[in-house]
Amino acid sequence: MSKKSNLPQPTDAELEILQILWEAGPSTVRFINEKLNEQQEKEIGYTTTLKLMQIMTEKKLLSRNTESRTHVYLAEAVQGDTQKALLKKFVNAAFQGSATSLVMQALGNHQTSQEELDEIKALIEKIEKG
Template sequence: MGKKQNKSTQMKPTDGEQEILSALWALEKATVRQVYTELSGKRDVGYTTVLKLMQIMFEKGLLDRDETSRSHMYWPRQKAQVTQRRLVNDFVQKVFGGSTGKLVLNALSTKKATPAEIADIRKMLDEMGADE
């Protein structure tokens, strides 16, 4: 397996890094070529740009890699949900003064939720109320 990095995975990924993480969460493990193929279907991106970003992400501790074969395999060090929750928490603290209620109200007033999303929100609120 690849070298373990001691760098913190708590840093906020850049927009480009976030795109790569999203591709890798969908693919689970992938070569640079596979990530490049995934991203190039959505926007204009160069192979060497993807390669360089993934190397930087490995050095930063955002990705792990297996170097045993010619084409290195990469995967995220954290699951999508862990990173998403950390980023949302940071956002709530910075933008809404720590108020999740303000976040939810703003989000729901900005974009209409689907009936399935509303059902999920109701279920979560019911479960949170039952914990009190």
């Protein structure tokens, strides 16, 4: 039984921040801002990142520890739940709700390693067993 949190879906810029927090764990604005600037060529200002993270905190996508002057932010949105929600929306928008055709497209285009194929086959078997 998982509790239903019903957070708003993150925007594109917000999702980038979540990705970093999911991977790195609790972080400061400075750290996130630097990571973002590593990933992109376009320099993004410090206060821009700050503002985004403040908005995200207001939306409950993040929480923060304000004990020290430098606040430490934590992802409240759970990665799996967020991906699931985004995927659902995406399947509907781009594949008219057909998860299967999305899967076919995903497998068809990207080169997938044998290991990954095995993972997927294992999952399919598990589903088939019910």
